């Protein structure tokens with residue numbers, strides 16, 4: 207995306223261009239590129255009423271470039287006084303969140319945003335590594351990404367609800383969203399497609415709406431934005447990446463190739479998904495409230511007695527009920 211040759215002019219303002227934006231065919235200078243990303247995020251936030259000016263939002267941060275860009279853009283479009291950050295420590299060997307997220311702590315301190323740090327160990331009693339090891343010992347075929355994704359989402363939702371945040375914001379990009387949407391369509395799971403959409407219905411009062419302001423920004427644009435902002439970061443790859451569920455891993459490769467061959471494909475695809483969901487909303491909005499897990503009390507799928515997280519834990523022989531309890535002191539820096 208960064209232009210190798212010099213002397214190319216910005217398609218918007220005529221200054222020296224530094225990036226070539228493949229999906230629009232434009233050469234852009236640093237400022238016009240950053241403004242373009244910010245205004246696209248602002249439009250997406252407004253279009254789906256992701257949050258309002260008075261809403262307190264809890265931002266899930268990982269310490270990587272995606273969360274850096276999310277926060278940088280949010281600071282331009284929302285009041286930092288109405289934000290909290292949550293950093294989840296999964297407990298993956300050689301992949302310490304806290305070491306990777308030094309800048310989050312600094313930023314939280316400088317901007318007066320509360321930072322909540324919570325670990326899998328506190329929440330479910332086991333680190334991700336311990337869950338994965340238990341699972342392997344039992345010969346289960348559950349991907350580490352499954353334990354991780356479900357636990358992370360649960361922690362963010364419960365924390366936001368108990369602290370009174372109106373929204374949970376995550377740094378998923380267009381690439382992530384296109385994979386997820388295509389996966390749900392291929393599996394025929396339209397309920398999940400609609401539920402995961404920013405305009406979809408909330409099927410339980412226990413859910414805090416989770417939105418993804420970067421959902422129309424390409425991963426490569428996020429990386430470019432971070433680079434142009436001088437965000438220096440050696441992003442370490444999660445050691446469990448090879449164990450990503452195979453459908454997602456394949457779609458990720460396929461969509462990447464598709465975008466290389468036909469720039470703009472993922473964006474057009476996600477825009478059609480938005481239309482599709484728009485048409486489906488009336489059908490799914492009249493569904494009854496989701497049942498609650500008999501073990502932990504959190505929402506679960508229709509017809510289920512236990513939630514997915516409890517099922518996963520019970521399968522591992524873990525008796526502890528997941529939850530934020532009073533004895534879990536939320537480390538809370540300001």
Ligand SMILES: [Zn+2]
Nearest residue numbers: 216219235238
């Ligand atoms: Zn320009």
Ligand SMILES: [Zn+2]
Nearest residue numbers: 499502513516
């Ligand atoms: Zn449960």
